[in-house]
Amino acid sequence: xxxxxxxxxxxxxxxxxxxxxxxxxxxxxxxxxxxxxxxxxxxxxxxxxxxxxxxxxxxxxxxxxxxxxxxxxxxxxxxxxxxxxxxxxxxxxxxxxxxxxxxxxxxxxxxxxxxxxxxxxxxxxxxxxxxxxxxxxxxxxxxxxxxxxxxxxxxxxxxxxxxxxxxxxxxxxxxxxxxxxxxxxxxxxxxxxxxxxxxxxxxxxxxxxxxxxxxxxxxxxxxxxxxxxxxxxxxxxxxxxxxxxxxxxxxxxxxxxxxxxxxxxxxxxxxxxxxxxxxxxxxxxxxxxxxxxxxxxxxxxxxxxxxxxxxxxxxxxxxxxxxxxxx
Amino acid sequence: xxxxxxxxxxxxxxxxxxxxxxxxxxxxxxxxxxxxxxxxxxxxxxxxxxxxxxxxxxxxxxxxxxxxxxxxxxxxxxxxxxxxxxxxxxxxxxxxxxxxxxxxxxxxxxxxxxxxxxxxxxxxxxxxxxxxxxxxxxxxxxxxxxxxxxxxxxxxxxxxxxxxxxxxxxxxxxxxxxxxxxxxxxxxxxxxxxxxxxxxxxxxxxxxxxxxxxxxxxxxxxxxxxxxxxxxxxxxxxxxxxxxxxxxxxxxxxxxxxxxxxxxxxxxxxxxxxxxxxxxxxxxxxxxxxxxxxxxxxxxxxxxxxxxxxxxxxxxxxxxxxxxxxxxx
Ligand SMILES: Nc1ncnc2c1ncn2[C@@H]1O[C@H](COP(=O)(O)OP(=O)(O)OP(=O)(O)O)[C@@H](O)[C@H]1O
Ligand SMILES: Nc1ncnc2c1ncn2[C@@H]1O[C@H](COP(=O)(O)OP(=O)(O)OP(=O)(O)O)[C@@H](O)[C@H]1O
Ligand code: SF4
Ligand code: SF4
Ligand SMILES: [Mg+2]
Ligand SMILES: [Mg+2]
Numbered sequence: 053x054x055x056x057x058x059x060x061x062x063x064x065x066x067x068x069x070x071x072x073x074x075x076x077x078x079x080x081x082x083x084x085x086x087x088x089x090x091x092x093x094x095x096x097x098x099x100x101x102x103x104x105x106x107x108x109x110x111x112x113x114x115x116x117x118x119x120x121x122x123x124x125x126x127x128x129x130x131x132x133x134x135x136x137x138x139x140x141x142x143x144x145x146x147x148x149x150x151x152x153x154x155x156x157x158x159x160x161x162x163x164x165x166x167x168x169x170x171x172x173x174x175x176x177x178x179x180x181x182x183x184x185x186x187x188x189x190x191x192x193x194x195x196x197x198x199x200x201x202x203x204x205x206x207x208x209x210x211x212x213x214x215x216x217x218x219x220x221x222x223x224x225x226x227x228x229x230x231x232x233x234x235x236x237x238x239x240x241x242x243x244x245x246x247x248x249x250x251x252x253x254x255x256x257x258x259x260x261x262x263x264x265x266x267x268x269x270x271x272x273x274x275x276x277x278x279x280x281x282x283x284x285x286x287x288x289x290x291x292x293x294x295x296x297x298x299x300x301x302x303x304x305x306x307x308x309x310x311x312x313x314x315x316x317x318x319x320x321x322x323x324x325x326x327x328x329x330x331x332x333x334x335x336x337x338x339x340x341x342x343x344x345x346x347x348x349x350x351x352x353x354x355x356x357x358x359x360x361x362x363x364x365x366x367x368x369x370x371x372x373x374x375x376x377x378x379x
Numbered sequence: 380x381x382x383x384x385x386x387x388x389x390x391x392x393x394x395x396x397x398x399x400x401x402x403x404x405x406x407x408x409x410x411x412x413x414x415x416x417x418x419x420x421x422x423x424x425x426x427x428x429x430x431x432x433x434x435x436x437x438x439x440x441x442x443x444x445x446x447x448x449x450x451x452x453x454x455x456x457x458x459x460x461x462x463x464x465x466x467x468x469x470x471x472x473x474x475x476x477x478x479x480x481x482x483x484x485x486x487x488x489x490x491x492x493x494x495x496x497x498x499x500x501x502x503x504x505x506x507x508x509x510x511x512x513x514x515x516x517x518x519x520x521x522x523x524x525x526x527x528x529x530x531x532x533x534x535x536x537x538x539x540x541x542x543x544x545x546x547x548x549x550x551x552x553x554x555x556x557x558x559x560x561x562x563x564x565x566x567x568x569x570x571x572x573x574x575x576x577x578x579x580x581x582x583x584x585x586x587x588x589x590x591x592x593x594x595x596x597x598x599x600x601x602x603x604x605x606x607x608x609x610x611x612x613x614x615x616x617x618x619x620x621x622x623x624x625x626x627x628x629x630x631x632x633x634x635x636x637x638x639x640x641x642x643x644x645x646x647x648x649x650x651x652x653x654x655x656x657x658x659x660x661x662x663x664x665x666x667x668x669x670x671x672x673x674x675x676x677x678x679x680x681x682x683x684x685x686x687x688x689x690x691x692x693x694x695x696x697x698x699x700x701x702x703x704x705x706x707x708x
Contacts, residue, residue, distance in 0.1 A: 068534075094571045095541035148569075193662060207434035207663060234568050237433045237598050238642040239659055264571045265599075267644030271651055290648045308576040310605040312643050315624065318583075319605060321576035325526040 053124055055258040056082040056105070056226050061118035063100050063109065071115070072330045074100040076282030078118075079356075082226065085252055087259040089269040089290070091305065092279030093326050098262045101279075102228050105260075107139045122226065141171060144219035146212075148231035153215050154203040160187070160214045161199025164221050171222055186217040190247060209240030213247065220251060227251075230262045245272050266309055270294055278302045281327055281337035284356055288363030296378030298365035300342045303377055336368070344369050387592050388421040388444065388477070388560055393453035395439050412666045413439040415616035416453070421560065424586060426593040428607030428624070430600060430639065432663050436616045437596045441564045444594060445479045446470075457560070475505050478553040480546075480566040487549055488537040494548055495533045498522070501555040508556055521551040526577055546570060550578060554585065562594045567602060579606050600643050604628050612636045615666055615674040622698030632700040634679050673702070 063075040075097040082088045090098050103109045105120050107127065120127045122142060127135060147153050155163055164186060165179040174182065180199075188195035190213040192206075203211055212232065219227060229248070233241040249272060251257055263269060269276060270290060277287040278301065286299035297303045304322035324341040327333055333340060339349040348368050356366040359374075367373060394417075396410035414436040421427055429437055442448035444455055446462045455462040457473055465473050481487040488497055498518040502509055509517055519529040525547040537545055546569050553561050563582075567575040579602060585591055597603050603610060604624055611621040612633060620633040631637040638657040645654060659678045664670055673691050676682040681704050693701040 067539075072539075092571065094569070094574050095544050096571075099541070209433040210662065231569075235433070235565075235598075237431065238600065238639060238644070240433050241598075242642045242644070242656065242658075264569075264575070265644065266572060266646040267601075270646045270648045271644045273648075294646065294648050305571065305573055306646075308573040309646060310576070310579070310599075310601040312601040312604055312628070312640070312645075315604055319576035319580055321580055322573040325528065328528065328531050330531075 054081050054121075055084045055086075055123065056080075056260065057119070057121040057124075058101070058105065059119040059121070061101065061104060061120065062116070063097070063104050064115045066113050067330045069330055073282055073332070074329055075104065076329075076332075078279070078282070078284055080277050080284065080287070082258040082260055084225065084258050085256040086274050087252070087261055087272055088275045088277060089261045089263060089273035090277050090279060091263070091266070091269060091302075093281070093301075094264075095326055095329070096279040097282040097329075098279055099230055102145070102230050102260065102262060106143060106145050106228060107135050141222045142225050144222070144224035144227045146215055146219045146227065146229040146232045148234050154211065154218070156203055159200050159202055160206070160218075164199070164218055167218065167221055182221070183217075186221050187214065190214065190217045191243070192217075209236050209244070212236060212240070212244055216244070216247065220257075223255060224257065226258045226260065228260045228262075231264070232261075233268065234264070241268070248272075266294075266306065278305070281332060282329055283337070283366065284364075285338070285366045286364065287356075288361075292361065292363045296374055298359060298363060298370045298374045298377075299367045300344050300369075300373055301338050303373060304341075336366075344372065385422045386420045387423045387457065388594075389454075389456040390417060390419050390421075390444070391454045391456065393417045393440065393443055393455065394451045395436070395443060395448060396451045409667050412616050412669060414443065414450075415669075417613075417616075417618055418453075419611060419618070419621065421592050421594060423559070424590040424592055425609070426586065426595055426607045428603035428610040429594060429596045429613060430598070430603055430610065431613030432615070433598075434663060434666070435613045436666070437613060438564050440613075441479060441562045441594065441596055444560075444562050445477050446473065447479070471505065475508070475556045476558050477560045477562070478556065478558040479562045479564065480549050480553045481564055488545055490537055493534050493536055494522070497537075497548065498552055498555060501552065505556055518551070518555070521554055522548075524554070524581060525551045526574065527551075547574070547578065550581075557589060558591060560592050560594070562596075564596045565598065566595075568597060568599065575602065582606065600628075600640065612639070615663060615669055617674060617701065618693055619675065619702070620698075620700045621693070626698050630706075632698065632705040633675075633702050634681055634706065635675050637706055675702075 058078055058080050061075055061078045064071040064073050078101055092098050104116055161183050164183040168174045168179040168182055183199050184195045187199050192198050192210055233244050248259060252259060273290045276290050276293045277284050280301045286302050297306060307320040310319055322341055327337055335351045336349045336354050339345040354366045354368045356364050358364045393414055395414040396412055398410050417440060431437055443450050449463050460469055460473055462473060499514060502514050522529045522532060527547055550566060567578050595606055607624050609623055610627045611618050614635050620636050631640055638659050641657045661678055664677055670677050672688050673686040676686040685703050691701045691703045693699050
C-alpha cells in the first residue's frame with residue numbers, strides 16, 4: 053500500500069491584498085522504502101507542503117484543503133489529539149536548522165529519553181539504553197558519554213545527526229527531511245545521506261527529501277517532483293528528470309547548475325523572478341519567464357498530464373521540450 | 380605595516396579562542412580554538428573563496444573580518460585602519476566599507492521591521508551616503524537587483540518570505556552602502572540553483588562595476604569554484620591550502636582538500652555508486668584539544684610519526700599547502 057498520498061493539497065495564508073496561495077493543488081505519493089525528492093524554486097511551497105503533512109501549520113491563519121493520507125488513513129480531518137499522535141509517532145521530521153529544533157537547555161539524551169518515555173511509556177533505564185543505541189546508530193563516538201552533553205557542545209554535523217536520532221527514535225514509517233544537509237560540508241553531508249539510506253534499507257522507511265542540491269538528488273532519490281508557484285510542474289524517476297526534463301522550468305534549473313570540474317564564464321539563470329503567490333498570472337504560471345511560451349500558455353493553465361513511462365509534466369509543449377532535452 | 384595599493388584587506392595571524400565556561404568536566408578552564416592563526420591578503424576586486432569542514436571556524440573568521448567579533452590576537456587591516464581597534468568616525472567608516480551577508484536567513488533579519496525599514500536602516504546609520512529623498516529609489520533599485528518586486532515586497536515582514544527570498548533581502552542590505560569588501564557567509568546555500576545563479580551573476584557583475592572584493596564562504600564547492608579567483612581551505616581553525624581556483628581544484632595538494640573534492644555529489648544519476656570517494660575516518664577532533672603536529676593527522680591516510688610531532692607550516696607562494704607530504708600534482 054502507498055505510504056503517503058497527498059491529493060490536491062492547497063494551503064493559503066491571509067495576505068494584505070487577498071490570500072497567498074502557497075500550495076496550489078499538490079498531489080504526490082511516497083511508497084515504503086522509497087525516496088521522493090522535491091525540488092523547486094525558493095518560495096514555491098516545498099516547506100509549507102511538508103508542514104501541512106506534518107500538521108504543524110497553525111489553522112488559522114493557514115487554510116488547508118485536499119487530502120493527506122498515511123497508510124490510507126486521512127489525516128487532515130482527524131481530531132487534533134489523534135493527529136498529533138500520528139505525526140509524532142509515524143512521521144519524523146528533520147529540519148535544516150538543528151539548533152532551532154533541539155532544546156538548548158536540556159541534554160540531547162534527556163530530549164530523546166523524554167520522547168521515548170512519553171510516547172512509548174518506557175522506564176528511565178530503558179529509555180536511556182535506547183537513547184544510547186540511537187546516538188550510537190547515528191555514529192556519534194562515545195554515545196554513552198555524549199548523551200549527557202548539550203546541543204551547543206556538538207559540531208553542526210553532529211547536531212544534525214542528533215536531530216536524525218530524535219526524528220527516528222519512534223521508528224517512523226515516513227521521514228520528512230527539509231534541507232537536512234544544506235548547512236553541512238560535503239563530507240558530513242555524504243555521511244548523513246548514507247545514514248538515512250541505511251535506515252531506509254533496514255526499516256523500509258519512506259523519505260520525503262526537500263533540497264536544492266541537485267547533486268544530492270541525483271545520488272539518493274528514486275523519484276523527483278519539481279515545484280513551481282505552489283504546483284508540481286513535473287515528476288518522474290530521477291533518471292527521467294536528469295536525462296531529459298519535460299518542463300522548461302526543470303530544464304532551466306538543470307542548466308543553472310555550476311560544475312565542479314570546470315568553470316563557466318557566466319552561469320545560466322532563468323530570467324525574471326517567480327510570480328507573487330498572491331497574484332499568479334493567467335495561464336501557465338511560468339509563462340512570463342519561459343522561452344517556449346506561446347499564446348496558449350498565456351491563457352490556459354496546463355494541467356499535470358501523465359506522459360508515457362509514467363512521468364508527468366504540466367506544460368502545453370512537453371513534447372517539444374522532451375525532443376530538445378532528451379539525450 | 381598598512382597593506383599595499385591593491386590589497387584591500389590584510390589578515391595577520393588571526394586567532395579566536397572562546398573560553399569554555401566549565402560546563403564540561405576535565406576541560407573546564409580550556410578554550411575552543413575556533414580560529415588559530417589565519418593570515419591572508421584580499422586584493423581589490425578579488426574573490427577569495429573559503430571552504431572547510433562544518434565547525435572549522437569559517438563563520439568566526441567572517442565575524443572577525445567585519446568587526447563583529449573581537450580577536451584573541453592578530454589583526455585585520457583595512458588601509459591605515461585596524462578593524463577592531465578603530466573608534467568613532469574611523470570605525471563608522473570601516474563599518475560602511477566592510478559589509479557582511481550572513482549564513483542564516485531566519486535570524487539575520489529583524490522580525491519586527493518591514494523590508495523597507497530593514498533596507499533604510501543602513502542609511503540612518505550613515506546619513507551622509509545618500510540624500511534622504513533618494514533613498515527610497517535606491518532601495519527599490521536594490522530589491523529589483525536581487526530579484527524581488529519593490530511594489531509587492533517593501534511593506535512585508537521577514538516571516539512572510541521564503542528562506543531564499545530572505546537571503547536576497549540580506550544581500551540587498553549589504554549592497555546598500557556600496558562597500559569595498561563584502562564578507563559572504565553562505566549567502567546562496569538556501570537558494571534554488573537558478574536563484575543562486577542569479578545572485579552569483581549579480582555579485583560578479585557588481586564586482587566588475589564597483590570593484591568590490593568578496594570573501595565567499597560556502598559548502599558548495601561548485602559555486603565556490605565558479606565565483607572565486609583564489610580559494611582557501613580551512614581545517615580545524617587553520618588554513619591548510621590556498622591557491623588559484625583552477626590549480627586548487629584540478630591539482631589539490633592537501634589530503635583534506637582532496638577528500639573534500641571527492642565527496643562532492645555529482646548531478647548525474649547514471650554514475651551513482653561508481654565514484655571513488657575518499658571516506659574520512661571518524662569525526663573532526665575537538666577544537667578544544669586539537670591533535671599535536673598536523674591537525675588533520677587523526678583522519679589522514681598518509682600520517683607518519685613526523686605528522687604527530689611537527690606542525691607543517693603554510694609556506695608562501697602561489698599555491699601553498701600545509702602538509703609534510705603534499706600530494707603530487
Ligand atoms: N506563515 C506564513 N505566512 C504567510 N506566508 C507564508 C508563510 N509561510 C510561507 N509563506 C509563503 O508561502 C510561500 C511558500 O513558502 P515555502 O516556505 O513553502 O517556500 P519553499 O519552497 O520552502 O522555499 P525555500 O526553498 O526558499 O525554502 C512563500 O511565498 C512564502 O512567502
Ligand atoms: N560564541 C561561541 N562560544 C563558544 N564556542 C563557539 C562560539 N562560536 C563558535 N564556537 C565554536 O567555534 C568553532 C567554529 O565555529 P564556526 O561557527 O566558526 O564554524 P563554521 O566553520 O562556520 O561551521 P559551519 O560550516 O557549520 O557553519 C566550533 O567548534 C564552534 O562550536
Ligand atoms: S506551458 Fe508554455 S509557458 Fe508554461 S512551461 Fe510550458 S511552454 Fe512554458
Ligand atoms: S602533514 Fe601528515 S597528517 Fe598532515 S595532512 Fe600531511 S600527511 Fe596528512
Ligand atoms: Mg523551504
Ligand atoms: Mg558557519
